Amino acid sequence: MSAEILLRFGLAIVIIGLGVFAYWLINQRLLVRASNNVFTLFKKLPNKPVLIYFTTPDCVPCKTVQRPAIDRILNLLGEKLQVIEIDATEHPDLAKTWGVMSVPTTFLLDARGEARFVNNGVARAEKLLEQIQTL
């Protein structure tokens, strides 16, 4: 009985793993797309990490979690990070170009303008900081 449960548990892990891998592939595609579209936002790269934050005025998790998390990071890093907030309702073209399907979505670009991370949904301050430290 327990061996069977273990086997089924293993199978479930493999199936979930395949799903996560598929999700990772989609995110990689999003990052390539974002890297190719960096110059839709900048004429010249700011030579520091950039956090691009897609939001909308009525997005509750954006106001209650995402914005405070970004403010916390800005307090910690100050001028070392540039944050660009984009209202997806005002700039649907940008949201479309960057492949943003829901809000909040955050992209992290390194100093060379390469999109290195994308967070679909709320990304907490700790997670964002961890990502920024690897840039």
Place this chain on the structure above:
Amino acid sequence: MTQTLQKVDHSALKTNQIIIISLNILAFILNLPILAAFVALMMGIGSALKIPGFGFVYKNLLKPRGWMKPDILDDNPEPHRFSQILGFVFMSAGSIALFLGASTLGWGLVWLVVALAALNAFGGFCVGCAVYYWLVRLNLPGFTKEPPAGTFPGMKPRVGASR
């Protein structure tokens, strides 16, 4: 063409999907077709009442305690209901297959529901809704709603989308 969108709380839908995913995976691991049948039953009840089957967990537990914030968007509820009906059909077929001993087919259907619910919960794409909008294009009776403006059929609408 103009249509009136309604307020749809996507947090309730997401809670429903996550519970469906969790219970189905648990059913598979513990080899409990009865649990899969329970999920099917809840989805069926939800479809009949036009609410998410496990929406009561969000409404009575998660939302009042602030564990999940509302995510209210202008959207059509009909495609989400249709999506749940589709899920109910797959889950029912899967459960029947399991009780008849066709475990590969049964668990395959259960995992299909898990995959589609996960795509919706974590990727923001509702396959059932996309099928609904596809049926609208085929002028099928009863399928009348268009996707919110600027929203790809099946994708979660952006706030402010209206038509």
